[in-house]
Amino acid sequence: MNYQKIPDETIKRMPMYLRAFSMLKTENRDSISSSQLAERLGMSPPQIRKDLSYFGAFGTRGVGYPVASTADQIRGILKLDVTQKAVLVGAGRLGAAIAEYPGFASFGFDIAAIFDNDPSKIGTKIGKNVVEDIAKIDTIKSRDIHLAILAIPADAAQPVVDGLADCCIKGILNLSACHLAVPKSIKVVTIDLAMELGTLPYYM
Amino acid sequence: MNYQKIPDETIKRMPMYLRAFSMLKTENRDSISSSQLAERLGMSPPQIRKDLSYFGAFGTRGVGYPVASTADQIRGILKLDVTQKAVLVGAGRLGAAIAEYPGFASFGFDIAAIFDNDPSKIGTKIGKNVVEDIAKIDTIKSRDIHLAILAIPADAAQPVVDGLADCCIKGILNLSACHLAVPKSIKVVTIDLAMELGTLPYYM
DNA sequence: CCTTGCTTGTGAATGTGAACGCAAGCACGA
DNA sequence: TCGTGCTTGCGTTCACATTCACAAGCAAGG
Numbered sequence: 001m002n003y004q005k006i007p008d009e010t011i012k013r014m015p016m017y018l019r020a021f022s023m024l025k026t027e028n029r030d031s032i033s034s035s036q037l038a039e040r041l042g043m044s045p046p047q048i049r050k051d052l053s054y055f056g057a058f059g060t061r062g063v064g065y066p067v068a069s070t071a072d073q074i075r076g077i078l079k080l081d082v083t084q085k086a087v088l089v090g091a092g093r094l095g096a097a098i099a100e101y102p103g104f105a106s107f108g109f110d111i112a113a114i115f116d117n118d119p120s121k122i123g124t125k126i127g128k129n130v131v132e133d134i135a136k137i138d139t140i141k142s143r144d145i146h147l148a149i150l151a152i153p154a155d156a157a158q159p160v161v162d163g164l165a166d167c168c169i170k171g172i173l174n175l176s177a178c179h180l181a182v183p184k185s186i187k188v189v190t191i192d193l194a195m196e197l198g199t200l201p202y203y204m
Numbered sequence: 205m206n207y208q209k210i211p212d213e214t215i216k217r218m219p220m221y222l223r224a225f226s227m228l229k230t231e232n233r234d235s236i237s238s239s240q241l242a243e244r245l246g247m248s249p250p251q252i253r254k255d256l257s258y259f260g261a262f263g264t265r266g267v268g269y270p271v272a273s274t275a276d277q278i279r280g281i282l283k284l285d286v287t288q289k290a291v292l293v294g295a296g297r298l299g300a301a302i303a304e305y306p307g308f309a310s311f312g313f314d315i316a317a318i319f320d321n322d323p324s325k326i327g328t329k330i331g332k333n334v335v336e337d338i339a340k341i342d343t344i345k346s347r348d349i350h351l352a353i354l355a356i357p358a359d360a361a362q363p364v365v366d367g368l369a370d371c372c373i374k375g376i377l378n379l380s381a382c383h384l385a386v387p388k389s390i391k392v393v394t395i396d397l398a399m400e401l402g403t404l405p406y407y408m
Numbered sequence: 409c410c411t412t413g414c415t416t417g418t419g420a421a422t423g424t425g426a427a428c429g430c431a432a433g434c435a436c437g438a
Numbered sequence: 439t440c441g442t443g444c445t446t447g448c449g450t451t452c453a454c455a456t457t458c459a460c461a462a463g464c465a466a467g468g
Contacts, residue, residue: 005454007454007455008454008455009454009455009456010455011403011406012403014402014403014406015398015399015400015402015403016399018402019381019396019399033414033415033416034415034416035415040383041383042383042384042385044456044457045415046456046457046458046459047455047456047457049415049416049417049418050417050418050455050456050457052416052417053416053417053418057416057417058416059415059416059417060415060416060463060464060465061414061415061416061417061462061463061464061465062413062414062415062416062463062464062465062466063414063415063416063464063465064414064415064416065416077406078402078403078405078406079405079406079408080402080405084405086401092301093297093300093301093304093305094298094301094305096297096301097296097297097298097300097301098397100297101297101298101397101398103381103396103397103398104397104398104401106398107398107399107401107402109398109401146408147401147404147405149397149401170404170407170408171401171404171405171407171408172404173397173400173401173404175397177223177307179244179245179246180246181246187404187407187408189400189401189403189404191395191397191400192223192307193302193305193307193308193353193377193379193395194219194305194307194308194310194311194313195219195220195223195311196219196377196393196395197290197308197311197313197351197353197375197377197393198218198219198222198282198284198311199215199216199218199219199282199393200351200374200375200376200377200391200393201282201283201284201288201351201375202215202218202281202282202283203374203375203391204283204350204374204375204391211424211425211426212424212425213424213425213426214425237444237445237446238445238446239445248426248427249445250426250427250428250429251425251426251427253445253446253447253448254425254426254427254447254448256446256447257446257447257448261446261447262446263445263446263447264433264434264435264445264446265432265433265434265435265444265445265446265447266433266434266435266436266443266444266445266446267434267435267444267445267446268444268445268446269446
């Protein structure tokens with residue numbers, strides 16, 4: 001990896017490339033050109049080449065990108081070559097759906113703990129995890145967990161985030177419909193499905 | 205609304221503004237300045253002013269933006285001033301969570317139909333809707349539905365989308381982990397939670 | 409060993425969005 | 439009625455991202 005500035009937009013696209021190369025591997029393809037890949041992903045060939053070239057020269061001129069080794073390279077860049085543990089906060093319907101979503105495992109993520117504040121949920125089992133009491137969130141400090149997924153109501157989110165900030169959490173995937181205030185050392189990605197849907201009628 | 209080009213990024217942010225102004229209304233605020241709003245949303249004041257000014261002069265100099273009327277304006281711009289019906293395809297865990305997510309209603313969305321291909325799910329009730337057979341998807345043509353939410357496995361998505369394209373669907377919120385090929389008249393927003401989480405370890 | 413065809417990698421140019429700074433102008437008080 | 443303070447609206451500037459176009463270079467075949 002060289003030391004020039006890599007665009008944020010490029011980083012956002014890297015998981016998409018990783019997913020594509022992983023799929024190509026299961027199809028037993030051993031190489032793919034930028035134009036073929038671009039068609040699959042609905043984007044332009046030069047953009048793919050530029051994105052990948054920020055991290056080095058992965059491809060072979062005249063041939064394309066070797067599927068297996070490029071997948072490994074991207075995994076390394078995104079630090080997904082080791083299992084990343086994540087804590088899920090919120091064991092409602094959405095939380096339960098997330099806990100059992102196989103897509104996380106395919107990126108090497110491991111939902112290693114689930115917390116909730118509802119006594120009727122604490123102690124129940126979701127997937128392989130037993131739901132724990134949110135009051136004991138600080139037990140994650142000693143469990144090598146640095147990612148959190150928030151699937152709780154917006155008005156409950158900020159206090160939970162303040163707690164997570166004291167627990168070595170470095171990244172948060174926030175599914176609550178609100179902005180979170182966090183120290184700069186924590187990276188937050190917020191997704192509200194209703195908001196995403198909210199843009200569509202404008203284009204109709 | 206004037207006829208100059210409005211940035212896509214601005215459109216993406218409009219639902220966020222709408223949500224903020226709606227919340228301010230429930231707090232009985234009658235106006236807010238761009239700097240106060242910026243702090244709440246974690247963004248810069250000039251950006252808010254620029255975004256809103258694309259659609260006209262909503263604010264009052266020296267005072268700020270009137271909460272109630274600005275909310276109405278944005279609702280009109282996004283065409284959320286009328287109830288927008290949406291069809292949900294996929295009645296699995298994620299689909300069920302979406303069907304009962306109250307956030308959609310707060311933007312004026314109405315999940316008006318649910319489809320699935322699993323015979324054990326067809327006929328069961330989720331929220332107010334009875335799950336229908338995906339084979340009968342074309343019945344939505346006569347039901348004034350122009351939005352679709354896809355919560356199905358990636359390998360099943362493309363055929364469903366082809367079917368939706370023949371049913372007057374104009375916008376799709378795709379929660380499947382794949383790129384969808386659609387005619388240009390259809391706007392697609394794809395969200396894969398695993399992919400979003402996939403960027404976070406890079407920044408740790 | 410050389411030639412041909414194809415695809416990558418990359419600087420330069422173009423396009424797009426964000427930030428800045430200030431003039432315009434409303435509200436309020438004297 | 440006029441002056442003051444505050445905040446919007448917007449032209450300009452700047453930064454970032456995408457696209458373009460072409461040289462570099464590998465592979466395969468004669």
